[in-house]
Amino acid sequence: MTDVDTASRDRLTVAVLAQYRMATTEQMHLILSPDVRIEQTRRRLVKLRGEGLINRVTLPQAGRTRVWYTTRYGAQVASEWPELRGRRPPRGAHDRTAVRLGVGHGLTVTETALAFLQDARRHGDLCQPLDWIPEVHHPLGGGEAVIPDALLYYRSHDTGTGEADSSGDGAGGSMLRAFVEVDRATMGPERLAAKLGAYARLHQYIPAPPPGTRRTLTVPEESWRRRYPLFPRLLFVLDGTGPAGIHTRLTALQAAARQPAHTALLHDIPILAAPMTDLLRHGPAAPIWHPIGGPDQRVGWMHTRHTLPGPTTGAEPRAAAPTTAGHRPDWSQLRT
Missing domain, CATH: 3.40.1350 (Trna Endonuclease; Chain: A, domain 1)
Known part of the structure; x- marks a missing residue:
């Protein structure tokens, strides 16, 4: 059951980033899991990045805030899910420079x-x-x-x-x-x-x-x-x-x-x-x-x-x- 819960939370994390376009670590924590320690959210984001589903940019002018977004592969995977079917991301949604700007x-x-x-x-x-x-x-x-x-x-x-x-x-x-x-x-x-x-x-x-x-x-x-x-x-x-x-x-x-x-x-x-x-x-x-x-x-x-x-x-x-x-x-x- 723990594995199922983990997969469900991973899926929701990718789905939110695919739909919202971008979010900081703290925003993702408060959107998804405000009742747990933020370290758990950080570990989940790092794991999904390692799997190639999401990526991040760092904003030095904002205290090195990390902004997360889906990769092209992550968006493609999420687009097959019923809750996101038919929604197309805008151009540049997976480009680091476009996200930063x-x-x-x-x-x-x-x-x-x-x-x-x-x-x-x-x-x-x-x-x-x-x-x-x-x-x-x-x-x-x-x-x-x-x-x-x-x-x-x-x-x-x-x-x-x-x-x-x-x-x-x-x-x-x-x-x-x-x-x-x-x-x-x-x-x-x-x-x-x-x-x-x-x-x-x-x-x-x-x-x-x-x-x-x-x-x-x-x-x-x-x-x-x-x-x-x-x-x-x-x-x-x-x-x-x-x-x-x-x-x-x-x-x-x-x-x-x-x-x-x-x-x-x-x-x-x-x-x-x-x-x-x-x-x-x-x-x-x-x-x-x-x-x-x-x-x-x-x-x-x-x-x-x-x-x-x-x-x-x-x-x-x-x-x-x-x-x-x-x-x-x-x-x-x-x-x-």
């Missing part, structure tokens, strides 16, 4: 995933490591597509959670889905706000039938309905800038939300934005999120579109205790 954004996305995983554990909700799926491709036609930084699946034990984008799963909870965009202030506020337009198009996009297709009486439907029973909510995580920069980016998002083309999207789902610093300090469930297109309040990410709470007071949200004391990495120096 992409750590600023890649590790921040992984850190965002970790925040949701830890929050689920604290609250007794269900969110497994593979429920965070980066870069899911959503075609818009004409060669264009919406590719969020991640798609999140999350089941809350609270039956009153969610509305516009949640569905009961028959197990005494609500299933939530979210598109997550991690913004590190590497693009201007206008380009960030333009992402609202892309999601509004996806919300209404109906693919044209292939040439020569016979006309039927079937009512055409939006392409996203083939994947999701309800359109996922949209979360913006803002990083890489101070309070003034956060305010500027929130203002740009609020201005974009007033465009008539975005009305249907804003009516159907919550669109929220929060600073990364608040996410790490208080946890995603805390009232740290600013509703885009809504009143000037702060809410939790699972709030419903139509039941906003009253105005927030000046009190700070209660901080969530980190799984590992002092785990507050700063990737701001790794911008590449």
